[in-house]
Amino acid sequence: MSACRVPRRLASHRRTALFAAGAALAALTLSACGEGTSGGSEQTQFVEGKDGVERVAKADRKPVPDISGETTQSAKLDIKDYKGKVVVLNVWGSWCAPCIAEAPNFAKVANETKAKGVQFVGxxxxDSQKSQAVSFEEQHKVPYPSLFDPTGKLMLRFPKGSLNPQAIPSTIAVDRQGKIAARSIGPLGEDELRKMLQPLIDEK
Structure with missing residues (x-):
């Protein structure tokens, strides 16, 4: 199943908010919830494996940008507070069919790996309203917090040429030093997600 596109009715409903983002959104390499363009040429060290996951050697990783804000539950969250843990960032929308498909996989693996020092963050x-996201989280028993980013501003913070999110869903893995280590574009199964995380869990 490929990454999904924004429904027309949602895109229309959000036109005002998207215009407010202005030039920043114009610079976004993420297309309308389909697969985007290449992440750029500045960081050429990442390699795509046979499993479709792109990885960066430890010595070549770049720091994750400031990913912080308010969650869908109206709490404050800053991923810098999770330094020392492997952090999994999953970009999703309640309206996105591939996100719905992968939600049980993420919930299961998040519960399995919590004791191993892994923190999932959505x-x-x-989604124009937090209530849409909250309903999704409740329905799929999502056990971790998600930042509420209706206009995609947080995705714009990833540096050009890095393993930035380019579709919905996208998954970014951050190592224990707070550096971007891996990326997958599109939905992930349980085994794919475990294989993406295990090398980072094992790193010293």
């Missing part, structure tokens, strides 16, 4: 985007 980035909910293109």
């Amino acid at each position: 980035i909910n985007t293109r």
Whole structure:
């Protein structure tokens, strides 16, 4: 199942908010919830494996940008507070069919890996109301918090040429030093997600 596109009715409903983002959104490499363009040429060290996951060697990783704000539950969250843990950032929307498909996989693996020092954090985007995201979280028993990012501003903070999110869903893995280590574009199964995380869990 490929990454999904924004429904027309949602895109229309959000036109005002998107215009407010102005030039910043114009610079976004993420297309309308389909697969985006290449992340750029500045960081050429990442390699895509046979499993579709792009990884960066430890020596070549770049720091994750400031990913902080208010969650879907109206709490404050800053991923810098999770330094020392492997952080999984999953970009999703309640309206996105591939996100719905992968939600049980993420919930299961998040519960399995919590004791191993892994923290999952969602980035909910293109939902105009928090209630839409909260309903999704409740329905799919999502055990971790999600930042509420209706206009995609948090995704714009990833540096050009890095393993930035380019579709919905996208998944970014951050190592224990707070550096971007891996990326997958599109929905992930349980085994794919485990394989993406295990090398980072094992790193010393």
